[in-house]
Amino acid sequence: xxxxxxxxxxxxxxxxxxxxxxxxxxxxxxxxxxxxxxxxxxxxxxxxxxxxxxxxxxxxxxxxxxxxxxxxxxxxxxxxxxxxxxxxxxxxxxxxxxxxxxxxxxxxxxxxxxxxxxxxxxxxxxxxxxxxxxxxxxxxxxxxxxxxxxxxxxxxxxxxxxxxxxxxxxxxxx
Amino acid sequence: xxxxxxxxxxxxxxxxxxxxxxxxxxxxxxxxxxxxxxxxxxxxxxxxxxxxxxxxxxxxxxxxxxxxxxxxxxxxxxxxxxxxxxxxxxxxxxxxxxxxxxxxxxxxxxxxxxxxxxxxxxxxxxxxxxxxxxxxxxxxxx
Numbered sequence: 001x002x003x004x005x006x007x008x009x010x011x012x013x014x015x016x017x018x019x020x021x022x023x024x025x026x027x028x029x030x031x032x033x034x035x036x037x038x039x040x041x042x043x044x045x046x047x048x049x050x051x052x053x054x055x056x057x058x059x060x061x062x063x064x065x066x067x068x069x070x071x072x073x074x075x076x077x078x079x080x081x082x083x084x085x086x087x088x089x090x091x092x093x094x095x096x097x098x099x100x101x102x103x104x105x106x107x108x109x110x111x112x113x114x115x116x117x118x119x120x121x122x123x124x125x126x127x128x129x130x131x132x133x134x135x136x137x138x139x140x141x142x143x144x145x146x147x148x149x150x151x152x153x154x155x156x157x158x159x160x161x162x163x164x165x166x167x168x169x170x171x172x173x174x
Numbered sequence: 175x176x177x178x179x180x181x182x183x184x185x186x187x188x189x190x191x192x193x194x195x196x197x198x199x200x201x202x203x204x205x206x207x208x209x210x211x212x213x214x215x216x217x218x219x220x221x222x223x224x225x226x227x228x229x230x231x232x233x234x235x236x237x238x239x240x241x242x243x244x245x246x247x248x249x250x251x252x253x254x255x256x257x258x259x260x261x262x263x264x265x266x267x268x269x270x271x272x273x274x275x276x277x278x279x280x281x282x283x284x285x286x287x288x289x290x291x292x293x294x295x296x297x298x299x300x301x302x303x304x305x306x307x308x309x310x311x312x313x314x315x316x
Contacts, residue, residue: 003237011229018224028225039232040239099216106217126221130192150188157186160210 001046010042010049013059019127024070038066060136109159116140117152124149182211 001009014035022031042049042062052058110118119138123129131142140148181198184190190198202215225231305313 003233003240006236007229007233011233014228014232015224018228019222022223028223032225032228032231035228036232036235039236043236043239099220102213103217103220106214122221125195125218128192128222146188148188150186153188154186156214157210160213164210 001050006043006046009055010059011039013063014039016127016129016133017063020123021067021070023122024067024074034066034070038063041066056133057136060133064137105160105163106156109156109163112159113152113155117148117155120145120148121152121156125153 017035017038018031021034022028025031025034042059045062049055049058110121113121116138120134120140123134123137124131129137131145134140134145135142138145178198178201181190181194185195185198199215199219202209202212203219205212301316303315305315307313
């Protein structure tokens, strides 16, 4: 595999993997370093990449093992400089305070979902992985994945509606 | 609006394609009315915080590493060759001194032998009877 082929076929996976690894590390710099490390590992295996007939499956498997390793040696949470800046920036803006609250609602609702629902909805709706890629990562069949996704999406919607209804009735009661 | 609702139903059934989901996301980003979905999709968008130049910078770092790897490989090759050269020259040096030593010893022995043969050689006198001479042996009677 030439470096040009590598750039076109392998590097684009980084865009989908970034949010996923960010969720583990919660720090922009570390996420970048981890992805760089992962890409170098794949680059060192470029001869094997040429031989395997399902590139997606290979890359996803390597990425999966890599993120498991990251999870294992994850240190206590340290907020990155950039992320701190992002939070500060939003707060300074004032008008985004409202949006931040909304994001918090959705975030909490997803956080409370069962593990596999959480994983699948994040991989699909945030990261933008294809069903094939999610199947490779989670081991669930595609028909099963669609069911999980459907339930997760509906549940998130209903839970958020509940929060909003509660807020509204709370407001009216006052 | 009707199409949008169909698409949204499909979304909740988990049957939308990636392109359709992109369409829904874009639609809600533009939509002004407040809705649960608008917040959901805004959140999804916000969580996908990929830096702009990510792919490019990753590729560059690989290129750099490639050069570094080449350099270290080159350096290790050169140092291995140097070590080999030193060992080889040391070996050759030992061999040549050994040979010189041997030659030296041989020379000493040769002189010693010559002296011995000289000492046992009888002096030539006029009156002697040569009994036998050939290439190897001389038999003389004084």
